[in-house]
Amino acid sequence: MKRRMTAAVEKRPISKRRYLPPPEFYAPEMCSRCGVCCGSTDGHPCEHLRVDADGKYLCEIYPDRLGPHKTVDGQSFVCVPIRQLIESNGGYACCEYVKAIKRLREEMGQDTSDLGRLDRP
Ligand code: SF4
Ligand code: SF4
Numbered sequence: 001m002k003r004r005m006t007a008a009v010e011k012r013p014i015s016k017r018r019y020l021p022p023p024e025f026y027a028p029e030m031c032s033r034c035g036v037c038c039g040s041t042d043g044h045p046c047e048h049l050r051v052d053a054d055g056k057y058l059c060e061i062y063p064d065r066l067g068p069h070k071t072v073d074g075q076s077f078v079c080v081p082i083r084q085l086i087e088s089n090g091g092y093a094c095c096e097y098v099k100a101i102k103r104l105r106e107e108m109g110q111d112t113s114d115l116g117r118l119d120r121p
Contacts, residue, residue: 090117
């Protein structure tokens with residue numbers, strides 16, 4: 001799914017000294033399609049966010065999603081890869097990628113306090 005980033009959250013980098021997975025970790029199948037990272041729960045969803053018959057969210061322009069877009073109420077933001085979002089600000093606690101990274105860190109005995117710092121909107 002999408003990934004939104006505003007200037008405000010970009011200023012909250014997480015620790016690069018703790019484990020972060022490689023690009024291949026971010027398999028699309030791991031995404032639950034909750035749509036939280038595209039604004040499904042904050043009242044300001046991306047104008048390209050759609051919901052299917054099963055109630056799962058999807059991006060109507062997925063192959064071309066990265067770059068500047070607007071919310072349905074006209075706010076500008078930049079859509080970035082979920083890896084960039086997580087490595088920039090820790091991502092959402094409810095995100096399946098964040099939860100998986102947390103589990104891996106815990107197995108390594110590493111701190112996870114920098115992950116999932118964005119509250120579910
Ligand atoms: S373009 Fe919008 S709906 Fe698509 S992935 Fe990016 S934020 Fe989500
Ligand atoms: S918050 Fe995570 S699990 Fe939910 S749609 Fe975004 S990438 Fe997928």
